[in-house]
Amino acid sequence: MNNTKKLWTSLISLLVVSFAVLLWSGGEIFRAAPPMPERVVGANGEVVYTRADIERGRQVWQSTGGMQLGSIWGHGAYVAPDWSADWLHREATTLLDTWAQRSRGARYADLPADDQAALRGRLETSIRRNTYDPATATITFSDDRVAAIREVSSHYESLFGSGADTATLREAYAMRDDTVGSAENREALSAFFWWTAWAATTERLGTQGETLAPERGGVQPQRVTYTNNWPAEPLVGNRPPPALWVWSAFSVLFLLAGIALLGWHYAVTHGRDEPAAAIPASDPFAVLRITPSMRATAKYFWVVLALFLVQILLGAITAHYQVEGQEAYGYPLSQHLPYSITRTWHTQLAVLWIAVAWLGTGLYIAPALSGHEPRFQRLGVNFLFVSLLIIVVGSFAGQWLAVMQTLGLEHNFWFGHQGWEYADMGRFWQWYLFIGLLLWLVLVGRALWPVLRGPTNETRSITALLFLSTVAIGLFFASALMWGEHTHISEVEYWRWWLVHLWVEGFFEVFAAAVMALIFTRLGLVRASTATVAVLFATIIFMSGGVLGTLHHLYFVGTPTGVVALGASFSALEVVPLAYIAFEAYHTWRLGHAAPWMVRYKWPVMFFIAVSFWNIVGAGLFGFLINPPLSLYYMQGLNLTPLHGHTALFGVYGMLGIALVLFCLRGLRGQMLWNTKLLGTAFWALNIGLALMALLTLLPLGTLQLLAAIEHGYAYARSAEFMGKPIIEVLVWMRVPGDVIFSVGALALAWFMIRLWIAPTPEPVSSGETRKA
Numbered sequence: 139m140n141n142t143k144k145l146w147t148s149l150i151s152l153l154v155v156s157f158a159v160l161l162w163s164g165g166e167i168f169r170a171a172p173p174m175p176e177r178v179v180g181a182n183g184e185v186v187y188t189r190a191d192i193e194r195g196r197q198v199w200q201s202t203g204g205m206q207l208g209s210i211w212g213h214g215a216y217v218a219p220d221w222s223a224d225w226l227h228r229e230a231t232t233l234l235d236t237w238a239q240r241s242r243g244a245r246y247a248d249l250p251a252d253d254q255a256a257l258r259g260r261l262e263t264s265i266r267r268n269t270y271d272p273a274t275a276t277i278t279f280s281d282d283r284v285a286a287i288r289e290v291s292s293h294y295e296s297l298f299g300s301g302a303d304t305a306t307l308r309e310a311y312a313m314r315d316d317t318v319g320s321a322e323n324r325e326a327l328s329a330f331f332w333w334t335a336w337a338a339t340t341e342r343l344g345t346q347g348e349t350l351a352p353e354r355g356g357v358q359p360q361r362v363t364y365t366n367n368w369p370a371e372p373l374v375g376n377r378p379p380p381a382l383w384v385w386s387a388f389s390v391l392f393l394l395a396g397i398a399l400l401g402w403h404y405a406v407t408h409g410r411d412e413p414a415a416a417i418p419a420s421d422p423f424a425v426l427r428i429t430p431s432m433r434a435t436a437k438y439f440w441v442v443l444a445l446f447l448v449q450i451l452l453g454a455i456t457a458h459y460q461v462e463g464q465e466a467y468g469y470p471l472s473q474h475l476p477y478s479i480t481r482t483w484h485t486q487l488a489v490l491w492i493a494v495a496w497l498g499t500g501l502y503i504a505p506a507l508s509g510h511e512p513r514f515q516r517l518g519v520n521f522l523f524v525s526l527l528i529i530v531v532g533s534f535a536g537q538w539l540a541v542m543q544t545l546g547l548e549h550n551f552w553f554g555h556q557g558w559e560y561a562d563m564g565r566f567w568q569w570y571l572f573i574g575l576l577l578w579l580v581l582v583g584r585a586l587w588p589v590l591r592g593p594t595n596e597t598r599s600i601t602a603l604l605f606l607s608t609v610a611i612g613l614f615f616a617s618a619l620m621w622g623e624h625t626h627i628s629e630v631e632y633w634r635w636w637l638v639h640l641w642v643e644g645f646f647e648v649f650a651a652a653v654m655a656l657i658f659t660r661l662g663l664v665r666a667s668t669a670t671v672a673v674l675f676a677t678i679i680f681m682s683g684g685v686l687g688t689l690h691h692l693y694f695v696g697t698p699t700g701v702v703a704l705g706a707s708f709s710a711l712e713v714v715p716l717a718y719i720a721f722e723a724y725h726t727w728r729l730g731h732a733a734p735w736m737v738r739y740k741w742p743v744m745f746f747i748a749v750s751f752w753n754i755v756g757a758g759l760f761g762f763l764i765n766p767p768l769s770l771y772y773m774q775g776l777n778l779t780p781l782h783g784h785t786a787l788f789g790v791y792g793m794l795g796i797a798l799v800l801f802c803l804r805g806l807r808g809q810m811l812w813n814t815k816l817l818g819t820a821f822w823a824l825n826i827g828l829a830l831m832a833l834l835t836l837l838p839l840g841t842l843q844l845l846a847a848i849e850h851g852y853a854y855a856r857s858a859e860f861m862g863k864p865i866i867e868v869l870v871w872m873r874v875p876g877d878v879i880f881s882v883g884a885l886a887l888a889w890f891m892i893r894l895w896i897a898p899t900p901e902p903v904s905s906g907e908t909r910k911a
Contacts, residue, residue, distance in 0.1 A: 142599055142667075145674035152678060156685035163689055163701045164632050171628035171696040172337035172364035176275035180284040187329040189275075193624055194547070195330030198323045201540045201550045202298075203478025204557015206485070207313065210334050211365060211694055212774035213631070214559055215481055217460055218311035219856045220775055223369040225290055225335035227853035230373040232286040233261055262375040266363070268340050277336075291328040298324050309463035310858035312477035319543050334627075337364040337696070339374050366702065368694035368771055369852035378771050381699045385706035386768035393710040393762065400679070418662040421735045426805055429505045431515035431585075436806050437523055438498030439799050443888055445491035445530075450884055452484040454877060460861075460870045479541050482555065482562050483534060488787055489560060490530060495795035496646060497522075497578055500608060502802045503653055504585035507601060507660070512584045519581065525574045532570075533563035551623040558630060560638045561618050568618050579612035599670045600659070603677065604652035610645040617641065628696035635691040644684045648677050650794050654746065657801060663733070683711030690765050694774065702767055709765040712757075738804065741817040745797035748825055752789025760785055760832075772847045776855060778840030785832050793824075796887070803894065810898040813890055820887035827880025834872040842866070 178187040205214030208221050234246035234257050242249055246257060269278045279287070297304040297311075298318040308315065318324045342364050367376045455466065456477065464472040501519050505511050539545040540554030550556075553564040563571070582605070589601045617636035621629060655669040689697075689705030697705075736743075760782040764773045773779060800817075842865070847855035854860055 142670055142674065145671065145678065146599070149674060149678050149681070152681055153685070156681065159704065160685055160688060163686075163704060164629075166698050166701050167632050167692060167696060168626070168629055170342070170364075170698040171626050172333075172340075172342075173270055173272070173275070174333070174626065175270060175277045178277045178279065181278065181280055184284065186279070186284055186287060187332065191326050191329040192333045194323070195326040195328065195333075196627070197547045197550065197623070198318055198327040199330055200557030201543065201545070201547060201555060202317055202327075202557075203476070203482055203537075203541050203555055204562075205559040206481045206555075206557070206562065207317075207476075207478040208311070209775050210627070211338070211631075212368065214775070215478070216775065216777060216780065216856075217477060217861075218313065219853065219858075220369065221331045222334040222338050222365075223371065223851075223853040223856065225294075225331045226339050226369070226371055226374065226376075227851065228290045228293065229286050229332075229335065230261060230265065230371065232289050233265070233282060234258070234373070236282055236286065237261075258373060261373060265339055265374050266341050266361075268343055270340075270343065272343070287332060291325065291332070294328040294331060295321065295324040298327060307858055310862060312459035312463050312472060314464060314472040314476045316543075317476075323547075338368060339363055339371070339376065362699075364696050365694040366697065366699075366771075368774070370772060370847055371851045371853065373851070378768055381702060382693075382767040382771055385703045386766035388703075389706040389710035389766045392707050396683075396711050417733045421738060422660060422662055423805055424735075426506060427509070428805060429511040429515070431511060431519045431581075432502050432505050433806065434516050434519045434523075435498045435502045435802065438494055438501070439802065439891070441523075441526070442491050442495045442498065442795065442799060443891055445487050445494065447884060447888060449484055449487035449491060450881055452480050452487065454881075456480045456484050457870070457873055457877070461867070476541055479538055482537055482541075485560060486533075486562055488792075492787075492791045492795040493646075494526065495799050496649060497526075499653060499798040499802055500578065500582045500649070501585075502805070503656070504582045506805065507656060508586055508589045510585055510588045515581065515585065518577065522574055522577050522581065525570065525577075529563075529567055529571050529574065533567035536564050536567070537562060558634050561634050565619070568615075572615050572619060575612040575615050579608055582608050600652055600655050600666070600673055603673060604649065604656065607645050607649035607652060611641065611649060614641045614645060631692060631695045635688050639688040639691060640685065644681070646791065647680055647684075650798070651676055651680075653798065661736075661739075663736075683708045687712040690767075690770070693767050693770055706765075706767050710762070712761070712765070738812075739801070741814065741821060742797050742800040742804070744821055745793050745800065748793045748821070749790055749797065751825075752785055752793060752828075756782060756785025756789040756832075772844055772852070773840070775852075776840050776843040776847065777836050778844060781832055781836040781840055784836065785828065789828055796824075803891070807894045807898070810894055810900060813893060816886045816890040816893075820883045820890065823879050823883025823886060825883075827876045827878070827883055830876030830879060831873055832876075834876060835869050839866065839869045842869075 174189055174192065175187075176189045177185055179185055199210075204210075207215055208218030208224075209215060210220070211222055212220055214220075231246065237257055237260065238244055238246040238249055238253075242253060246254060249257070264280070264283070270276070271278070293304065295301075297307055297313070298316075299321070300315040308317075318327055340363055341361050362379045362381075363376065366382065367379050370376055370378075455471070455475070458466055459472070459477045459480070464470060501522075505515070536545065536553045537555040540550050545554045551564065552566045556562055556564060561568075586601060586605050589598065590605060615637065617633050617640070620633040620636075651673050655664070655673045658664045659666050659669045686704055686708035689701055690709035691705075693702050693705060760778075764770050764778055764782055843855040843860070846860055860866070
């Protein structure tokens with residue numbers, strides 16, 4: 139008990155300090171964010187853009203799907219270019235050609251190397267100079283710069299319209315014709331793209347100016363843009379600043395030190411004499427009384443299955459857009475179901491079906507643990523279910539209307555497409571979902587309340603941790619409500635990663651660990667005291683890097699160097715717990731063989747073990763591949779990012795969702811004979827398919843892009859020219875074997891669940907086992 143109290147104290151202290159630092163970091167990001175000018179003018183006072191143009195342009199960008207069509211500052215889709223890097227490169231080459239024609243009568247590319255170098259030096263000095271005047275909130279440009287902006291703007295106005303000169307690019311980018319139907323809106327959209335590129339190439343105020351020479355005791359400040367010199371662009375001198383090199387090196391040191399400390403802790407604590415749990419002679423869950431609200435959760439798991447299958451279908455359509463661009467086997471699909479919509483729904487369903495699996499598990503497990511069925515619990519479960527369906531259908535319909543440009547900008551933020559990856563649904567639907575999560579919190583809490591308020595017992599700490607993670611899941615979704623329609627993009631990104639990283643990767647992880655511990659404890663396979671210490675310790679080591687590790691998503695969104703250092707250090711510590719997971723995987727495998735009746739739980743346990751494997755590979759190896767600042771500088775938004783995303787999101791959270799669903803089904807349909815061949819097929823096909831997708835396409839394609847970004851710049855690595863190379867097309871087609879095998883696994887899982895209901899075979903009841911309906 140004393141050890142448990144110390145762990146609780148350590149956990150609470152850790153969370154208080156971590157969130158205090160995270161909030162401080164947010165303040166620093168907001169302070170250092172690139173300014174939004176009131177006016178952009180030429181040398182003669184001609185107005186190029188106003189703040190209203192830029193703000194409206196962002197609204198237009200969001201209504202087209204935002205980060206689901208190309209990316210901004212590296213966050214978003216991978217088929218179209220990163221618009222910030224693309225604009226920056228186009229503006230730079232336009233200026234170089236202008237100067238080359240004026241001075242030499244030739245294009246820049248046709249000049250001798252010495253002349254090219256001189257023009258690049260002139261360009262770097264000119265384009266990186268910050269001419270923003272804080273007193274008047276005005277940016278002033280030379281006439282040449284204004285002319286270049288006009289020319290690049292005309293390119294985007296044609297591209298997002300139906301210009302014949304950009305038709306080939308629209309096909310390569312999987313964009314439908316007239317993505318933005320209004321000429322006025324297309325012009326405003328180009329203003330927003332210009333501003334994101336300006337922030338990426340203009341040196342932050344305070345990093346310029348003269349300083350004393352080093353020999354006189356002065357220190358030259360790091361000359362960095364508002365995005366810390368991202369993206370890599372050799373034409374304008376965008377290269378990794380020294381801080382990225384330094385903190386990348388230190389992140390490796392922190393990783394090694396953390397793993398060494400964890401290994402030392404395991405060596406010290408492992409093998410202590412603890413009495414083994416008395417293994418029951420029969421399955422304790424076999425006599426579990428299934429309450430009406432528990433039975434009502436079955437429909438949640440059916441919805442999980444439906445959303446999972448639809449997500450796979452949309453993923454196949456989204457991937458195919460990389461092959462045919464605007465069409466699907468000759469049919470002009472992009473005119474009716476644009477790429478930005480299929481990717482929106484694909485990524486959103488990935489979170490939704492996993493979240494619904496865990497919500498259903500919470501509603502099922504709470505009465506199972508307490509044996510208490512509160513009044514109107516079943517009504518609450520059913521009401522929440524209907525609400526979730528309304529949210530999915532309503533938000534998806536609003537997003538389609540927005541992308542088809544029929545909803546209107548005035549309604550888009552609330553009912554359409556917000557454009558932020560993983561936080562796409564309109565604000566109305568976000569509020570609805572937040573209220574639904576609060577209802578879920580109440581339903582789970584009131585069912586657990588008898589355990590929480592009852593006499594102290596060995597499982598109370600785990601139950602309390604389960605309840606607290608439920609509270610966190612319910613409340614932390616509020617981070618999606620922290621920004622408004624015109625909140626600065628740096629601030630939006632800060633809160634968005636609270637949602638994606640902390641909500642999904644943080645508190646759902648704690649929830650799952652507590653549920654697994656309680657399941658194995660109730661099965662009698664683990665002593666409650668042992669499980670309590672293990673879960674609290676695991677939560678501490680996960681949260682030690684998990685909270686501040688959020689900052690590694692924010693290196694290039696206007697983040698100062700101090701916050702980059704924190705993100706680099708603690709994102710490295712995120713990998714440390716994954717060494718601990720290897721020990722837990724072996725422990726879980728042993729529990730799966732602890733008793734003869736555990737054969738009934740073979741495949742749920744196998745999915746738990748798969749979670750451990752993909753945690754090490756997807757979240758660990760592939761995660762650390764891109765997490766250090768120097769790595770992410772070149773890799774952000776390349777296919778090495780979805781390599782980590784797919785193997786971590788589905789490999790960890792998807793496999794975990796399936797495992798939890800199967801455990802719940804053991805209670806709901808445990809009296810039926812399970813087709814273990816179908817489950818075995820599902821398990822191996824899903825894992826092999828995911829591995830092939832990663833190894834045959836995402837890893838080699840991302841590596842080729844990485845080499846191109848280092849040698850030629852980021853814009854080239856994302857360009858239609860590079861992505862249209864024959865080797866890239868071959869690698870895209872190499873997704874087919876993995877996708878087919880993965881789909882077979884999903885269909886096998888679906889058929890297994892369907893047969894449990896439409897063609898059940900009663901399981902023989904072993905001696906000494908009885909079941910209660």
